[in-house]
Structures are given as C-alpha cells and as structure tokens.
Amino acid sequence: MSADALALAFRAFRLPTMAAIWEESVTRAEGENWGYRRLLQHLCESEAQDRRERRVSRLIKQSGLPDGKTLGNLEEAVLPPKIRRLLPTLLDGGFVERAENVLAFGLPGRGKTHFLAAVARELVLRHRYPVLFTPTFKLMLWSSTAKASGRKKPRPRANHEPCPRSVPLRLWRWKGIIVVDHCSQIKVFVPTGQLNEHPTSLASARFLAGFPRWMGKPLPNKLETNAFQWEFLAMKTLTVDDRHRVTLPETEPGQVFAYEPDADGSIKLVPVVTQSEPKRILAKLVERDGVMIFELPEGYKLDPEDIGKAVAEERESRA
Amino acid sequence: MRTYWDTSAAINAAISRQVFLRLQTGEHTARLHLLAEFFSTMTGRGVKITDQAGKVERVVFSQKECAAWLKIFAEKVQFEELTKEEALAALEKTQDAGILGARIYDYWHALVSEKTKADELITRNTRHFLDLAPNVVWP
Numbered sequence: 001m002s003a004d005a006l007a008l009a010f011r012a013f014r015l016p017t018m019a020a021i022w023e024e025s026v027t028r029a030e031g032e033n034w035g036y037r038r039l040l041q042h043l044c045e046s047e048a049q050d051r052r053e054r055r056v057s058r059l060i061k062q063s064g065l066p067d068g069k070t071l072g073n074l075e076e077a078v079l080p081p082k083i084r085r086l087l088p089t090l091l092d093g094g095f096v097e098r099a100e101n102v103l104a105f106g107l108p109g110r111g112k113t114h115f116l117a118a119v120a121r122e123l124v125l126r127h128r129y130p131v132l133f134t135p136t137f138k139l140m141l142w143s144s145t146a147k148a149s150g151r152k153k154p155r156p157r158a159n160h161e162p163c164p165r166s167v168p169l170r171l172w173r174w175k176g177i178i179v180v181d182h183c184s185q186i187k188v189f190v191p192t193g194q195l196n197e198h199p200t201s202l203a204s205a206r207f208l209a210g211f212p213r214w215m216g217k218p219l220p221n222k223l224e225t226n227a228f229q230w231e232f233l234a235m236k237t238l239t240v241d242d243r244h245r246v247t248l249p250e251t252e253p254g255q256v257f258a259y260e261p262d263a264d265g266s267i268k269l270v271p272v273v274t275q276s277e278p279k280r281i282l283a284k285l286v287e288r289d290g291v292m293i294f295e296l297p298e299g300y301k302l303d304p305e306d307i308g309k310a311v312a313e314e315r316e317s318r319a
Numbered sequence: 320m321r322t323y324w325d326t327s328a329a330i331n332a333a334i335s336r337q338v339f340l341r342l343q344t345g346e347h348t349a350r351l352h353l354l355a356e357f358f359s360t361m362t363g364r365g366v367k368i369t370d371q372a373g374k375v376e377r378v379v380f381s382q383k384e385c386a387a388w389l390k391i392f393a394e395k396v397q398f399e400e401l402t403k404e405e406a407l408a409a410l411e412k413t414q415d416a417g418i419l420g421a422r423i424y425d426y427w428h429a430l431v432s433e434k435t436k437a438d439e440l441i442t443r444n445t446r447h448f449l450d451l452a453p454n455v456v457w458p
C-alpha cells in the first residue's frame with residue numbers, strides 16, 4: 001500500500017491523528033529500533049489521547065458555558081467557608097452519579113451563576129460529563145417549540161451528547177448535566193417533571209418564585225443539594241453578572257461590560273476583562289540519553305518556583 | 320550522602336534531566352505519600368508554564384506516564400514513614416511549633432527526613448521548610 005493510500009485509509013477509518021503522525025512515527029521507529037508492537041501502541045495511544053482532548057473541547061463548546069466564569073477566576077476566598085468545603089465534593093462529581101440536583105439561591109450578584117458554571121466546566125474537564133448551560137427562558141422556549149411541533153419524545157442518543165442541529169429536541173435526547181440560569185425569570189417555572197427527567201441539574205435563581213412549585217417546598221436563600229444546604233449570603237457582591245452584560249456594536253465581538261448605576265440614576269458601562277482559563281497541556285514522557293523525563297511542550301518554559309507553588313496549592317486544596 | 324526528596328523536588332526531577340541525575344548517586348529517601356501527591360498534582364491542576372508571549376497555561380502528565388515515571392523513581396528511592404507513635408507525638412507538638420493547616424504535610428516530611436538521617440532535604444518549597452528542617456536545599 002502506498003503512503004498516500006495508507007493516509008487515506010486512516011482517514012477513511014476516522015483515525016485523523018494516525019493519518020497525521022504515521023510517517024513521522026515510522027521514521028522514529030526505524031531510527032530507534034522499535035518493534036511493530038511498540039509502533040502500533042504509539043499510534044493507538046496518540047489517537048486515543050487526541051480523541052480525549054477533542055472530546056473535551058467539543059463538550060466545552062457544545063455546553064454553552066460562559067467563557068469568563070471558570071474555577072480559575074472564581075474568588076474562592078470570598079466564598080463562605082461552607083461553600084468552599086463543598087467545592088471539592090462537587091468537583092468530585094459523585095452527586096452526578098447519584099443523580100442529585102444542586103440549587104444555588106441567593107441575592108443578585110452573589111456569584112451563583114459563576115459558581116455553578118465553574119463547577120460544570122470542571123465536571124467536563126475532569127469527568128467528561130456533557131453539560132448544557134441555558135437560561136430558563138430558552139429552556140421554556142425549546143420545550144414549547146417541541147410541544148407545538150407535535151414531536152414525540154425521541155429515544156436518548158447512544159452517546160448521551162446533545163444534538164446541536166435539533167435544539168428544541170436536544171433536551172429530550174440528552175442525559176447529561178443541565179445548568180439552568182436565572183430560574184426565577186419565569187414565574188411559573190419548569191413544567192411538571194420535565195427537568196427532573198435529567199439525571200442532574202444545577203440551577204441558580206435570584207428569587208424564589210418558581211422553586212416552591214418545582215421542589216414542592218419553600219426554600220430560603222441557600223445552595224442546596226439533596227443532602228446539604230449552604231448559604232450564599234456571606235459572599236461578596238460581584239460586579240459582573242449575566243444580566244449586567246451588554247454588547248455594544250462598536251466594540252470587539254465578545255467584549256463584556258458591567259453596568260453600574262450612577263448616583264444620578266444613569267447607567268455607566270465599564271469594560272470587563274474576562275480571563276480565560278489556562279489550558280492543560282500534556283507533557284510527553286521521553287527517553288533522553290538513558291534518562292526518562294517529561295518533555296515540556298515546545299515553546300513553553302517552566303519556572304521551577306512554580307513547582308513548589310503547584311504542590312502548595314494542591315496541599316491547600318486538600319486541607 | 321543521603322538525600323530526602325520532597326514532592327516538589329520529585330516533580331522537578333521528572334522534567335529536568337539535571338535533577339533526575341541526582342538519583343544516580345548516593346542514597347535517597349522519601350515518604351510513600353510523595354507518590355500520591357506527585358500523581359495528584361501532575362494529573363490534576365498541573366504546573367504553570369508560559370509561552371514566549373507570556374501566555375500562561377498548565378502542564379500536566381497522563382495517568383499512565385505519570386505512573387510509569389513514578390515506578391522508575393521509586394526504584395531509586397527508599398520509602399520511610401513515621402510510626403503511629405511518632406506521628407501522634409508530632410501532632411502533640413504542633414501547637415508549640417506553630418504548625419496548623421496544610422503545613423502539617425511539610426512538618427511530617429521534615430520529621431521523616433530527620434528520621435532517615437538525611438544529609439539534605441531537597442525541595443522547591445524551601446520557604447515552607449525554613450523553621451522545620453536545617454538542611455534544606457534546592458534541587
């Protein structure tokens with residue numbers, strides 16, 4: 001089989017990474033006297049690794065999670081101690097397996113959305129759970145569109161991922177985590193049982209109007225899971241919230257503003273610099289002159305002091 | 320020469336040939352806890368790296384490669400641990416020593432270093448060990 005045919009075959013079998021690296025790998029294998037088994041293993045591992053990375057990127061893109069609301073820029077220090085202690089439990093993802101719901105209640109600007117979006121993003125990164133972030137009104141819209149079109153509830157897709165081409169139906173099809181924002185925008189919240197069909201949902205609400213109907217009981221300003229309750233009341237008021245965001249036509253796409261009411265009642269727009277979460281880049285274990293070490297990605301450098309900081313952060317997070 | 324390895328020094332050895340070569344000579348000791356802490360750090364949050372433009376990312380290891388490297392490391396190191404009595408006696412002294420929170424991890428590292436009669440304790444966290452061990456060095 002010629003080289004071109006081999007590349008085509010890899011692509012035909014949907015093995016893009018193998019198609020991209022097979023020539024380089026064969027050259028390396030010949031130079032370093034790899035056996036057939038090692039070469040095959042190398043190709044398969046590279047394909048698997050790339051697939052994992054592509055899957056995470058795809059899940060993040062499909063989730064619709066807001067870019068600026070990540071664990072990296074969540075000010076953990078301003079969270080109440082109870083919520084800080086809860087964070088590792090939530091990131092562990094056990095509540096998803098147990099199909100528990102997490103509800104964040106609190107006054108405006110307390111960081112409910114940021115907290116839940118950050119948790120949901122980490123669940124994608126760490127556990128590859130599919131997530132859908134949506135404001136309540138869209139949820140209602142999709143639901144009513146699906147009902148109006150008279151479509152029946154289809155069977156869930158095998159891979160449990162949302163179906164982007166069929167927005168009204170994707171909620172029915174999809175069995176991942178749903179993050180519902182601004183629940184209290186709708187007075188009569190979530191039609192009976194609809195949201196509960198999903199194994200897990202994270203929800204944030206400014207007011208409590210809709211929730212008693214959903215949960216069957218009145219709830220105070222609290223973050224609640226099936227097992228725990230934590231108050232958001234002590235959190236510092238954050239200046240940025242989804243409802244404060246506006247996009248001006250003369251600015252860069254995606255530029256985010258916070259609005260602050262002035263003393264005279266007018267509104268002042270303040271540009272907000274959103275910090276994107278650092279990417280996690282995989283270092284490869286390689287042999288260099290008889291020593292096995294991890295090779296940093298090309299073009300990157302590491303300050304040794306940051307190793308100490310990383311270990312200290314790790315210990316702090318456990319403590 | 321006997322060297323006690325802290326987790327940060329082991330991570331440094333994983334990415335630096337120069338530091339790794341320290342393992343080729345002399346005796347080396349560490350706590351078994353190092354393996355878990357190394358794995359937890361490097362397959363979890365990772366370590367900060369910067370590109371030429373100053374953009375910050377984090378470097379992590381895959382679980383499989385991390386385990387493979389730790390196996391190589393473990394072959395060159397003797398693992399020691401505090402006994403129950405030693406650990407409990409150490410906890411009793413924490414109040415007087417002003418140790419609380421996550422600092423207990425450093426304290427136990429220092430105690431095991433002392434127990435193994437290590438000539439030096441290598442770490443990238445020298446500041447954390449300042450009052451805990453007299454023989455702290457950078458890798």
